[in-house]
Amino acid sequence: MKKLLTVLLVLTVASSLAFAGGGQQGGGSGGVTKGMDRKIVMGYSQIGAESEWRTACTNSVKAAAADFNIELIFSDAQQKQENQLQAIRSFIRQKVDVIAFTPVVSTGWEAILQECKDAGIPTICVDRTVEAPNTLYDVYIGSDIKAEGVKAAKWMVDYMKSTGNTRGKDDGNRTINIVELQGTVGSAAATDRQIGFKEELAKYPNYKIIKSQTGNFTRAEGLQVMEAWMKAPDAGEIDVLFAHNDDMAIGAIDAIKAAGKKPATDIIIISVDAVKGAFEAMLRKELNATIECNPLLGPQIMETGIKLVQKQPVQKWIPSIEGQYDWTTAEAAYPSRQY
Ligand code: AHR
Secondary structure (H helix, E strand, O other): OHHHHHHHHHHHHHHHHHHOOOOEEOOOOOOOOOOOOOOOEEEEEEOOOOOHHHHHHHHHHHHHHHHHOOEEEEEEOOOOHHHHHHHHHHHHHOOOOEEEEOOOOOOOOHHHHHHHHHOOOOEEEEOOOOOOOOOOOOEEEEOOHHHHHHHHHHHHHHHHHHOOEOOEOOOOOOOEEEEEEEOOOOOHHHHHHHHHHHHHHOOOOOEEEEEEEEOOOOHHHHHHHHHHHHHOOOHHHOOEEEEOOHHHHHHHHHHHHHOOOOEOOOEEEEEEEOOHHHHHHHHOOOOOEEEEOOOOOHHHHHHHHHHHHOOOOOOOEEEOOOOEEEHHHHHHHHHHOOO
16 A cells, blocks of 8 residues: 555656656755745746757746746647646646746637736746737737748848849849748747738739748758659749748758759748758858847746736837848858857
8 A cells, every 4th residue: 555655656746747847947946036035936838849949948948047046837838739728727726926938829828818817927928929918918028020021031032133043033024933831820930920021022023922831840841841842843943932940941951952952042041040050051051041030038038027026017028139140141150159
C-alpha cells in the first residue's frame, strides 16, 4: 500500500510538471522580484517550438524571468489553442499574479480573457494579437505585424525595379509572378502579414500572387509546399517567393535548389523574422532579404508584468524595435545578431 502511494505521488508530481511544460522556470525559489517586496508568479502560455524565432522567444522569456526573479510557470501548447485555454485555466486556479500568452490563432479568446478578468489577474498578450475587445486584456507586446508585410512588398518592388531576377527587371509591363508561403492559418502573424503585403501590392497591378499556401511556419512544410510548386508546369514562371517567416523560406530554398534553380537569382526570396539562419542564407546569397520581427520580448514582458501587479499604468501596445536586412547589410549585422 505504502509503495503504491509513493508511486501515485511520483506520477502526480511528474504529470503536473509535464502539464506546465517543464515546470517553473526562472527566479529559483527565494528572494523577491526586482522592484517588489515579494516574489511574483507569472504563468506563460507559449505556442510551441515551430521555428528558430519561437525558440529565441522562449529562451528570452525564461532568461528574463530569472533575471527579474519572477517565478515562471511555463506551458508549451504544442500549436493547440485548447492546450492554451487549459494552461490559462490552470494559471487562474493556481492564483498566479499575472498571465502572459502568445495566441496561436487570433479568435476564440473572449471567454478565457473574461475569466482572467473576473479572477482579477492581469493579462499580457505577446507577439500575436487577438481579435477581442481590447478592454479584455491589459497590454499587447509585439510587432506591428501588418507593417512587416508592407515592408516586404516595398523591398520586393524596389528590388524588382532596380535589379530583377533571371527573367528580367520590372519594366512596368511584364507580370511579376509571386508565390506566397503563409504562416499558421488563423494566426495574426499570417493574416496581418498577408494583409500588409497585399495592400502594398495593390499599388502595382503587374504583380500577381499566383499561388498561396500555408507552410505552418516550419522548415519541413515550407520545403514540402515549394517542392510541389517547383514540379508544377508553371514553375519556370515564378519570379518571387514571399515567405511569412525565415524557416519556411529556408525550407523552400532547398526545394528550389533540388529543382535545379538558383534561389535569390532565378526566384527572388523575401521572408520575415531575421533569425541567424536567414543571415547565413543571405551570406550564401540564397536569400535576398528578411524583415525583422524581434523575438527578444522577455525583458519587456517581465517589466510590464511587474507594473501590472503594482497597478501602474501601461501602454495598451508596447511595440518591439525592428529593422530590415538584405544582402548588402547582412554581413555587417551578422556578428551582433543575438538570435
Ligand atoms: O508570431 C511570430 C511568428 O511565429 C514568427 O514569424 C514565426 O517564425 C513564428 O513561428
